[in-house]
Amino acid sequence: MESTLKEMRGGESVLDLSPKATVGGGVEDVYGEDCATEEQLVTPWTYSVASGYSLLRDPHHNKGLAFTEKERDSHYLLGLLPPAVVTQQLQEKKLMDNLRKYQVPLQKYMAMMELQERNERLFYKLLIDNVEELLPIVYTPTVGEACQKYGSIFRRPQGLYISLKEKGKVLDVLKNWPERNIQVIVVTDGERILGLGDLGCQGMGIPVGKLSLYTALGGVRPSACLPVTIDVGTNNEQLLKDEFYIGLRQRRATGQEYADLLHEFMSAVKQNYGEKVLIQFEDFANHNAFTLLAEYGTTHLVFNDDIQGTASVVLAGVVAALKLIGGTLADHKFLFLGAGEAGTGIAELIALEMSKQTEIPVEETRKKIWLVDSKGLIVNSRKESLQHFKKPWAHDHEPVKDLLGAVKAIKPTVLIGSSGVGRTFTKEIIETVASFNEKPLIMALSNPTSQSECTAEEAYTWSQGRAIFASGSPFDPFEYNGKVFVPGQANNAYIFPGFGLGLVISGAIRVHDDMLLAASEALAKQVSDENYNKGLIYPPFSNIRKISANIAANVAAKAYELGVATRLPRPANLVKYAESCMYSPVYRSYRMDRRHWCLTIPFSLLLHNQQRKIANEI
Numbered sequence: 357m358e359s360t361l362k363e364m365r366g367g368e369s370v371l372d373l374s375p376k377a378t379v380g381g382g383v384e385d386v387y388g389e390d391c392a393t394e395e396q397l398v399t400p401w402t403y404s405v406a407s408g409y410s411l412l413r414d415p416h417h418n419k420g421l422a423f424t425e426k427e428r429d430s431h432y433l434l435g436l437l438p439p440a441v442v443t444q445q446l447q448e449k450k451l452m453d454n455l456r457k458y459q460v461p462l463q464k465y466m467a468m469m470e471l472q473e474r475n476e477r478l479f480y481k482l483l484i485d486n487v488e489e490l491l492p493i494v495y496t497p498t499v500g501e502a503c504q505k506y507g508s509i510f511r512r513p514q515g516l517y518i519s520l521k522e523k524g525k526v527l528d529v530l531k532n533w534p535e536r537n538i539q540v541i542v543v544t545d546g547e548r549i550l551g552l553g554d555l556g557c558q559g560m561g562i563p564v565g566k567l568s569l570y571t572a573l574g575g576v577r578p579s580a581c582l583p584v585t586i587d588v589g590t591n592n593e594q595l596l597k598d599e600f601y602i603g604l605r606q607r608r609a610t611g612q613e614y615a616d617l618l619h620e621f622m623s624a625v626k627q628n629y630g631e632k633v634l635i636q637f638e639d640f641a642n643h644n645a646f647t648l649l650a651e652y653g654t655t656h657l658v659f660n661d662d663i664q665g666t667a668s669v670v671l672a673g674v675v676a677a678l679k680l681i682g683g684t685l686a687d688h689k690f691l692f693l694g695a696g697e698a699g700t701g702i703a704e705l706i707a708l709e710m711s712k713q714t715e716i717p718v719e720e721t722r723k724k725i726w727l728v729d730s731k732g733l734i735v736n737s738r739k740e741s742l743q744h745f746k747k748p749w750a751h752d753h754e755p756v757k758d759l760l761g762a763v764k765a766i767k768p769t770v771l772i773g774s775s776g777v778g779r780t781f782t783k784e785i786i787e788t789v790a791s792f793n794e795k796p797l798i799m800a801l802s803n804p805t806s807q808s809e810c811t812a813e814e815a816y817t818w819s820q821g822r823a824i825f826a827s828g829s830p831f832d833p834f835e836y837n838g839k840v841f842v843p844g845q846a847n848n849a850y851i852f853p854g855f856g857l858g859l860v861i862s863g864a865i866r867v868h869d870d871m872l873l874a875a876s877e878a879l880a881k882q883v884s885d886e887n888y889n890k891g892l893i894y895p896p897f898s899n900i901r902k903i904s905a906n907i908a909a910n911v912a913a914k915a916y917e918l919g920v921a922t923r924l925p926r927p928a929n930l931v932k933y934a935e936s937c938m939y940s941p942v943y944r945s946y947r948m949d950r951r952h953w954c955l956t957i958p959f960s961l962l963l964h965n966q967q968r969k970i971a972n973e974i
């Protein structure tokens with residue numbers, strides 16, 4: 357009985373004893389049952405959806421004008437819609453026409469959020485079919501501005517808010533979420549949103565945006581995704597004074613109080629969803645990001661996107677770029693501006709890959725990699741005062757106070773910006789790097805666009821068209837001396853959706869560095885000669901579902917190899933399996949059929965009785 361209740365909730369049921377509509381089977385039904393959780397394997401073979409007015413208000417099932425005459429008749433919709441019946445394609449065309457009329461990206465963002473709340477399938481259809489155009493709207497850079505203004509643009513809450521007020525009740529808060537079969541959680545505490553700093557509770561835009569990409573780019577069902585914001589206060593004075601601020605109006609809790617709330621959250625997640633739910637940490641400040649990953653990496657399925665996802669995507673770009681700049685990984689010398697989550701995470705994964713390729717110990721390969729932070733080059737004489745995650749990067753060298761000095765002293769072949777501070781790759785710095793490299797690899801990773809270390813135009817112009825350039829936020833193609841250069845987007849969006857899908861389909865219970873290398877390798881392999889000819893070191897996002905399936909397959913294969921996969925037996929063809937598991941946003945047809953109706957009613961009654969029983973127990 358208990359399982360029936362779970363299944364019906366997982367099956368998006370509503371408690372309604374009026375005649376039920378059933379949803380015809382489709383690929384994603386198979387996904388829900390075959391690829392989701394064990395419990396779902398026994399899901400009743402009919403889903404119930406709301407009818408009438410509530411069906412039009414239910415974003416999971418609403419199709420608007422695309423409801424057919426038959427569906428309108430059988431689902432009590434007659435008169436509730438104007439007479440025209442249109443296809444999903446026509447709806448898509450109209451929405452794209454409307455979106456393109458907005459001049460301001462934030463208006464497009466708000467229109468997309470409204471669509472997500474009104475008609476989820478159409479939202480994902482639009483996003484998947486127009487990914488290159490819409491990614492910068494629902495994701496970086498526009499999502500950054502949306503977070504900054506979240507208090508004013510806030511309409512309906514999305515995701516789950518867990519604040520200090522809920523201390524001791526976090527499990528109850530999780531139970532308030534309507535979906536039961538959660539596979540991926542993205543959680544932030546809002547302290548370091550992109551390169552924009554502490555945005556407190558308004559950071560919610562990030563987990564919401566990342567999870568939209570989990571579905572659109574990685575094919576994880578929307579109902580299996582849970583965005584969470586942990587609100588422990590904010591140190592952002594402007595927000596604390598803002599009358600429209602939506603979060604706790606207090607300074608950030610730290611130390612034991614912070615650790616206790618996080619611990620309660622992590623325990624409640626495991627208790628409520630089991631050990632196969634992926635918890636992705638996003639945009640935590642350095643001091644907490646490393647601690648949380650170390651603390652929960654051995655007990656939970658956790659992944660830090662800023663440390664590990666960014667590392668994997670940048671390693672893929674560097675490996676792909678070798679075709680253009682020549683040499684092996686170990687032939688290159690790397691210099692980073694920024695020694696936080698992204699910088700040290702990328703550095704470590706590059707050192708690890710170098711070590712695997714050369715069989716030289718990682719302690720040695722690290723010496724090819726240099727990092728600069730706000731106090732200058734990280735060198736041995738600074739070791740005592742360095743934060744623990746910077747210590748492995750302290751090499752023998754005399755002190756150097758800034759990036760320009762470090763560029764001159766180290767003479768890197770690869771320059772990577774991960775400091776969160778915009779416009780720090782100056783003309784002099786790029787000209788200096790270009791003076792001793794035929795083809796310097798320059799990666800300006802900080803987000804959003806305002807925080808990028810340099811623009812695409814600057815990188816190409818100041819290197820006289822010789823730089824291989826990629827950036828965290830998107831830049832338009834740029835023409836220099838008659839040649840069009842297309843900058844690649846070195847953004848973890850290439851990695852996390854496929855990476856997460858790989859964990860989900862294999863039922864992995866732990867993340868391992870080798871899986872990050874596997875994801876990276878799969879991504880680098882997707883770059884074609886046509887891409888290279890344009891100076892690209894990443895494949896276009898328009899192929900992202902295929903890329904994600906390949907990443908997922910490589911990650912899942914590694915999970916099986918490492919013995920951390922629980923979904924047995926291992927599917928023979930993991931790429932095909934990953935593809936077959938992906939959510940499709942195409943509308944499902946709803947039918948009314950006596951056979952189903954008869955079967956649906958008893959389930960509903962059982963559910964109804966079960967709910968009543970629970971209510972009595974409470």
Ligand SMILES: O=C([O-])CC(=O)C(=O)O
Nearest residue numbers: 496550639662803847848
């Ligand atoms: O969200 C993005 O675009 C990439 C990312 O994780 C960050 O900058 O923190």
Ligand SMILES: [Mg+2]
Nearest residue numbers: 638639661662
């Ligand atoms: Mg991030």
